[in-house]
Amino acid sequence: MAAPGDDARLARLADIAVKVGANVQPGQLVVVLALVEAAPAARAVAASAYRAGARFVDVKYVDRHLTRALIELGPDDSLGWSAPWDMTLFETMAAEHAAYIQVAGEYDPNLLADLDGSKVGRARPRDVFGLWGRLVSERKVAWTMVPAPTPAWATEVFGRPDVDKLWTAIEKALRTDRPDPASAWRARLDRLEEIATELTARRFDAIRYRGPGTDLTVGLLPSGRWRSGKFETVFGQPHVPNLPTEEVFTSPDKNRAEGKVRSTRPLNLRGNIVRDLEFRTHDGRIVEVGATSGADVIRSQIAVDADAGRLGELALVDGSSEVGKLGLTFFETLFDENATCHIAYGDGFNFCVDDEADQRSGLSSSVEHTDFMVGGPEVDVDGRESSGSWVPILRGDEFQIA
């Protein structure tokens, strides 16, 4: 149901995804992933990609109602099954140096809420996610993820299907409300890269989070590297994996996390809203999970493989984030993780760890990767230098370095 003006907004959204996000090159194969409900955005992206010279654009439509049918009515053995054609899709993208544009936007965050949480946790194609994780780590695909508003998503954010209001928020976060969104992103990415470079140069041995319900210390690897959203594939194509992006991030030592952490925002985990999430970690591993809803989904998730319950990512976001300034909870990781600092359990990124020995011994490797939010003015973040002294990194939502 398109409202007047939607076409222009969709075209701006599509252009920023194609030109800045995936940075589609002439002759390139482009695959778009979108919910069925986001077909208008997927079509706009396809048109923009062809205008940028794409050789062929396919859209893989995803339907969460099928996930529901599988969980509710299908055999348990099939929950983690990967269709061979989906494997071929990702293998071909890698072989052909493709661009991959994911259109994010939830259909109905409560769609899976009444189902068995342990089944919801296991209902994803494991081999496909494993392969995709490797392609990301090995920088084989020029990928990006952009949002698309849907009525159900607007209802979750605002309590009513005010898609126009959600569009306004998204345009602000995506900077597509500015005269030259591409150059606005260049400036922002340069600033984030500056902070990441400084954090890497400091060679902190550990990061500590302190706030209400939170006192967590996570070790870093000696050859760890902080990154911004400025990426480049192995075949030399610059791209920006997430739009919006407001974070700097690294992958920590999977064997060193100690203490407790309380998430500062609700989390939409495959159609299940997890509220008041708390973890206790010991020796790098999540040993206790608490939540007022959705805890069983997380418990089954972190049992999927050996590193699913270890930390794979630490990300820092300060108060200058355009997403954070909106003051909204989007129930959509792409937005909420760019509003404030976050941590992920599960898979780490080998492009965040330079040394192969460090990768082998200390980098988490899992088919899972889930971000949860721990940030805001009440959360202090410090880094421990090799001397043992602690240096403030974030205070009152402002970076204290760079």
Place this chain on the structure above:
Amino acid sequence: MAAPGDDARLARLADIAVKVGANVQPGQLVVVLALVEAAPAARAVAASAYRAGARFVDVKYVDRHLTRALIELGPDDSLGWSAPWDMTLFETMAAEHAAYIQVAGEYDPNLLADLDGSKVGRARPRDVFGLWGRLVSERKVAWTMVPAPTPAWATEVFGRPDVDKLWTAIEKALRTDRPDPASAWRARLDRLEEIATELTARRFDAIRYRGPGTDLTVGLLPSGRWRSGKFETVFGQPHVPNLPTEEVFTSPDKNRAEGKVRSTRPLNLRGNIVRDLEFRTHDGRIVEVGATSGADVIRSQIAVDADAGRLGELALVDGSSEVGKLGLTFFETLFDENATCHIAYGDGFNFCVDDEADQRSGLSSSVEHTDFMVGGPEVDVDGRESSGSWVPILRGDEFQIA
């Protein structure tokens, strides 16, 4: 936009597709093909298939807007490209003895109407269609095709988006308005099989169509066989490829078609409406194409390969067809071809020709297969016996045999 009562209708539609059409077996892999706009029907089919014991159900969503973007904005070389992941989909279906349920239902029959017709004709994945044609011929997949109403389709049929009225027509054609649709189909299929058996037994050497603008004689092959919609895969699974099905059909001798034929209904060819179609054939080949709209799409289609412009199918439908009784033009082959007699140019079916030598010398083999309608009370159909005498097969829309 679901109206009250749609859920029950969708469930009945899905059940007839799953139980009679594909006849889904416990443990079977099921793939559903559907337009994005037909997602509610695809979801109902998925649920019904799981209830019948399917191991896994995937839906491949098709979006004609992407075809439009490819034609309008993409490179010419890509028009016939087949994505490797789609090849894997069909290869896997064959290897796993899968069921394949196509949900038909046009989005907007005029979507591609303003584009270059020769490009529209070439815009389809040739290798995928070639592979699919082989799987059909070799009976490797338990497949079926069922309709799903959409507002755009209702508009095309009734001049307004009266989906409820379209549902009523579809339910009548599908016999899902009856207390026991499955047994109604068993009876109808038995009757059609009886006619097919009799036609095969007569061993006609040729079939002649006579009517307004039509006088066409098409040769049959010595080992040709007439079929009804009762099919069985090579692995022994009975299925019904089309629902509704009201036809008996065979594949003719590709080298013997002589005369002219005028289509008695408009044809929706990949979003292009072809009106007032006329062909002249000589030595088995279409040598002239006329139409008041869409002729260029057909001309580019029949030039695709050597047999694209030869006849691949002759099908007979009498006035007892529930589709024919509705007296509507659906602009959707699945319905219109079951309303009245039809002929297809392009690929033939090797399961309609018993002898391999006949298959090699006389059976059309093409990536194309397009049905057009030539029937009704004004079209007489006769068969020539080996003695040379002509026997009436259809008069005034009634079978004169069996």
